[in-house]
Amino acid sequence: MELNELRVLVEQDAQIDDTQLDTESLRLPALHNKYLNFYHDAKLRYEKASNEYNRLYRLKWEYYTGKMDQETLDKKGWEPFQHNILKQDIPIFMNSDEDLCKRKEVITYVKSIVEYLEDVVKEITFRHTKIKNAIEWRRFLSGA
DSSP states (O other): OOHHHHHHHHHHHHOOOTTOHHHHHHHHHHHHHHHHHHHHHHHHHHHHHHHHHHHHHHHHHHHHHTOOOHHHHHHHTOOOOOOOOOGGGHHHHHHHOHHHHHHHHHHHHHHHHHHHHHHHHHHHHTHHHHHHHHHHHHHHHHTO
16 A cells, blocks of 8 residues: 555544544554554565665675676676776765665655554554543533
8 A cells, every 4th residue: 555545544544533432432443453454564565675675785786896797687687887996986886876776765665654654553552542531521521
């Protein structure tokens, strides 16, 4: 699920019907489970994206250092790197490599989804307190 879709879904689920606080309270376990599942799926996506980045990073390191064999170059469709670069200059090439930058953007995006869902799950976890406070406030206003 994409971040914009999640935001819309959370906005809908975040609404509390203050005329049916008992129903809202009973809805909490289902809401918690729903977003916890989204959270764990996103964490798995994040781990997968990180692993893909790390594998590509190693390949690009081999490429820029001239250690990649011709078979791998052919398999990837890459031309041999024709420049001799200093060891301290390798990060410059790695950090500006288009493929690595795209993978890093994916990691950043998925990480933002994970962090967003983590906050949503925390909010749902403590939602019962807000419902309880609303009930107590109503009792206070009614003189009970």
